Amino acid sequence: MGGVLGKSDSPKKAWMPETKLEAKMVEALQRRSALGSAMKSFNSIILKFPKIDKSLRKCKAIFEQFDEDSNGAIDKEELKKCFQKLEISFTEEEINDLFEACDINDVMGMKFNEFIVLLCLVYLLKDDPTALHAKSQLGMPNLEATFETVVDTFVFLDKNKDGYVSKSEMVQAINETTSGERSSGRIAMKRFEEMDWDKNGMVNFKEFLFAFTRWVGIDDIDDEEDEGV
Known part of the structure; x- marks a missing residue:
C-alpha cells in the first residue's frame, strides 16, 4: 500500500481527495466550473440568503x-x-x-x-x-433552483476551478465585493474559518455546505422548535 501512496500520477495536483465520495464531488464541481458562475459578488450571494433559507426549510x-x-x-x-x-x-x-x-x-x-x-x-x-x-x-x-444557487456560489469562490476553496480564494472573493474596506480581510478569514473544519487550509464542497446552512440560518430550526414546545 505504501508504494501506491508514494506514487503520484498527477504531480500538478496540489490537493488529493481523501475519499471516493470527495473525488466524485471534485470531479462534478470541475465539470460545473467549466460553465462559469452567474454570481457577480459575495454580496449578491448574501442577498439571496433569506430566499435560500425559506426554500430549504420546506x-x-x-x-x-x-x-x-x-x-x-x-x-x-x-x-x-x-x-x-x-x-x-x-x-x-x-x-x-x-x-x-x-x-x-x-x-x-x-x-x-x-x-x-x-x-x-x-x-x-x-x-x-x-x-x-x-x-x-x-x-x-424550487429545490433544484436553490441547490443550483448553492453550487453556483461554490463555483464563484473556487477561482482556480480545482474543486476546492482556498483561503486566498475566499479573501479574493470578499475583497472584490467590499472594494478594499479594511474589515474585508477579517470577514474573509472568519468566513473561511467557519468553513475549514479540519483546518487543512482547503475547503471541500461538503465543508462549504455545512457552513452555508449555518450562514442562512438552517441550524437554528431545531432550537426554534424546542423553544416553541
Missing part, C-alpha cells in the same frame, strides 16, 4: 416524512427508503458513503441540516438533474 416536510420513528434524525435504513421514494438510484456503497460523510456528529442519524447537505450533494452528483424530479412531486419545484 425540506423539513421531506425530512419528517422519512424520519419514520420521529426521533429527529434519519438513520441509514430510513435514508435508503427516502432514496427509493425520491427515485434516486445510488448504489448501496454510495448511500453509505453519503450517510457517513453527512452524519458529522457520528450518532448514526442525520439531523435536519445534515439531511440538507446530503440532498445538495445528491443534486451535485447526479449526472442527470431531472432524476430529482420526484422532489417536485413532493411539492418542492
Whole structure:
C-alpha cells in the first residue's frame, strides 16, 4: 500500500481527495466550473440568503416524512427508503458513503441540516438533474433552483476551478465585493474559518455546505422548535 501512496500520477495536483465520495464531488464541481458562475459578488450571494433559507426549510416536510420513528434524525435504513421514494438510484456503497460523510456528529442519524447537505450533494452528483424530479412531486419545484444557487456560489469562490476553496480564494472573493474596506480581510478569514473544519487550509464542497446552512440560518430550526414546545 505504501508504494501506491508514494506514487503520484498527477504531480500538478496540489490537493488529493481523501475519499471516493470527495473525488466524485471534485470531479462534478470541475465539470460545473467549466460553465462559469452567474454570481457577480459575495454580496449578491448574501442577498439571496433569506430566499435560500425559506426554500430549504420546506425540506423539513421531506425530512419528517422519512424520519419514520420521529426521533429527529434519519438513520441509514430510513435514508435508503427516502432514496427509493425520491427515485434516486445510488448504489448501496454510495448511500453509505453519503450517510457517513453527512452524519458529522457520528450518532448514526442525520439531523435536519445534515439531511440538507446530503440532498445538495445528491443534486451535485447526479449526472442527470431531472432524476430529482420526484422532489417536485413532493411539492418542492424550487429545490433544484436553490441547490443550483448553492453550487453556483461554490463555483464563484473556487477561482482556480480545482474543486476546492482556498483561503486566498475566499479573501479574493470578499475583497472584490467590499472594494478594499479594511474589515474585508477579517470577514474573509472568519468566513473561511467557519468553513475549514479540519483546518487543512482547503475547503471541500461538503465543508462549504455545512457552513452555508449555518450562514442562512438552517441550524437554528431545531432550537426554534424546542423553544416553541
